[in-house]
Amino acid sequence: MNQKVLSATRNVAIVGPYLSGKTTLLESLLFVSGAISRKGNIKDGNTVGDGATEARDRQMTVEVSAASTDYQGIHFTFVDCPGSIEFAQETYNALIGVDAAVVVCEPVTDRVLTLAPLFKFLDDWEIPHLVFINKMDRLTCHGDTWGQAYREILDALKSVSTRPLIPHQYPIGKGEQLIGFIDLVSEQAYQYHSGAPADRVPVPDSLKEQEHAARVEMLEALADFDDHLLEELLEEIEPPQEEILQDLRMELGADLIVPVFMGIAEQDYGVRHLMDALEREAPASETTAKRRGLDSSAKTPVAQVLKTYYTPQGGKLSLVRVWQGKLTDGIILNGVRAGGLYRLFGQQQHSISEASTGEIVAVGRLEGISTSQTLTANGDQGRKELAKAESLKPVYALAIAAQNRKDEVKLSGAL
Structure with missing residues (x-):
């Protein structure tokens, strides 16, 4: 870039x-x-x-x-x-x-x-x-x-x-x-x-x-x-x-x-x-x-999840910052294939073919990936986790999980 x-x-x-x-x-x-x-x-x-x-x-x-x-x-x-x-x-x-x-x-x-x-x-x-x-x-x-x-x-x-x-x-x-x-x-x-x-x-x-x-x-x-x-x-x-x-x-x-x-x-x-x-x-x-100790001119893709959404139509959506390299539609990050790249405008999702260094975009269907996690194209091999915000003591905490994964969106909407 x-x-x-x-x-x-x-x-x-x-x-x-x-x-x-x-x-x-x-x-x-x-x-x-x-x-x-x-x-x-x-x-x-x-x-x-x-x-x-x-x-x-x-x-x-x-x-x-x-x-x-x-x-x-x-x-x-x-x-x-x-x-x-x-x-x-x-x-x-x-x-x-x-x-x-x-x-x-x-x-x-x-x-x-x-x-x-x-x-x-x-x-x-x-x-x-x-x-x-x-x-x-x-x-x-x-x-x-x-x-x-x-x-x-x-x-x-x-x-x-x-x-x-x-x-x-x-x-x-x-x-x-x-x-x-x-x-x-x-x-x-x-x-x-x-x-x-x-x-x-x-x-x-x-x-x-x-x-x-x-x-x-x-x-x-x-x-x-x-x-x-x-x-x-x-x-x-x-x-x-x-x-x-x-x-x-x-x-x-x-x-x-x-x-x-x-x-x-x-x-x-x-x-x-x-x-x-x-x-x-x-x-x-x-x-x-x-x-943050990263080389923005490097070609190796490195990104970090800033927020995780569950949308009624598209399911899981991860808002990520691209720190290095370029993300493309279908790229495999941490062993998971991306199900689409999007530029967000509030609730609107505009499909894009690639995201370059420095951009904040949404990546679809990164199952098993959580907020603040570091993403690389090499999966876990040689991956160094980027610093993330310290977890605060919850004001109120209660964990709920859907018995069937297909019901995650319904549960998110109900909450």
């Missing part, structure tokens, strides 16, 4: 607490990238994510859901993960196969503490991650207090993150409404428009001083990892924008910093700029493979 294809693949998990708006953000990301022409919503039960009957009945994510889209020449696969504590194992199993994660949270300081276990897992596994503060319209502000309220949320987030938080944006409010933001990298202001890209507008005179202070703070935080940038700041030299973006790419890719974005996913506010940041700054698939 050539370098061009490798660098054009990104796998991004969407994680965060229950009710933070993860599935709504996925819907918005798919909309702004052109994968869907019309957005669904949770209440109507027609979103790409949360397509399972159980999820729609409860209006909450109960299992990992994957959807792919292309944006600016990059092939993205988004993995929407459950936020409820009962499904933490499901989320952790999926996270080990992504290149980056977007941590979605609400602008409520009292709920920030719920992010601590998630931040710890991401840092322990050195998974690059960004924060998207969603539902900014629920932040109670008046007049020019938006900056102060935003600062309080950032301070709360810093208290549960071992990595320094780097805000990309500064809010622009009008009365009680959030109407836009200032990009701290380019110092360009934007005004939101529902369902359309934000307009470029001049930086409000009343916010120039606050924006400058926030930008200096951002640059100083980045300078902790870049001596050249530090020298420029000490000599009062304005660093080029590309140098700042390069620092953000390198530090995020090494899981040294946590960039912070904000918006309102339901109205697509801030989502296009989040998508742009993922395209510019999120690490490529080969970078993740190298971090």
Whole structure:
């Protein structure tokens, strides 16, 4: 596989607490990238994510859901993960196969503490991650207090993150409404428009001083990892924008910093700029493979199961990350012949003939293969198991097995 294809693949998990708006953000990301022409919503039960009957009945994510889209020449696969504590194992199993994660949270300081276990897992596994503060319209502000309220949320987030938080944006409010933001990298202001890209507008005179202070703070935080940038700041030299973006790419890719974005996913506010940041700054698939001790240029197929589904029509389906080589339809993995390769789009399955290094795809009918298991074309001979998420103590545990294997799908549906 050539370098061009490798660098054009990104796998991004969407994680965060229950009710933070993860599935709504996925819907918005798919909309702004052109994968869907019309957005669904949770209440109507027609979103790409949360397509399972159980999820729609409860209006909450109960299992990992994957959807792919292309944006600016990059092939993205988004993995929407459950936020409820009962499904933490499901989320952790999926996270080990992504290149980056977007941590979605609400602008409520009292709920920030719920992010601590998630931040710890991401840092322990050195998974690059960004924060998207969603539902900014629920932040109670008046007049020019938006900056102060935003600062309080950032301070709360810093208290549960071992990595320094780097805000990309500064809010622009009008009365009680959030109407836009200032990009701290380019110092360009934007005004939101529902369902359309934000307009470029001049930086409000009343916010120039606050924006400058926030930008200096951002640059100083980045300078902790870049001596050249530090020298420029000490000599009062304005660093080029590309140098700042390069620092953000390198530090995020090494899981040294946590960039912070904000918006309102339901109205697509801030989502296009989040998508742009993922395209510019999120690490490529080969970078993740190298971090996991794998050679993404090797031709020997190596994959790992991130999630196991039982579908009413197709039976068992394994969501896998291809770490090395190429998977083809009918390939034998760990002694089991694959019964089809699919690219998932929520509940939809699109048949494909092959899957290349870095991709997350579904493999059909891998009987006897379990979640987190390492897959190779050589079966068990010489196979080294990849690291997997530690098994958590169940909130509630009960094992049930169908007497007849043909009834597994019926049992899964009944549960």
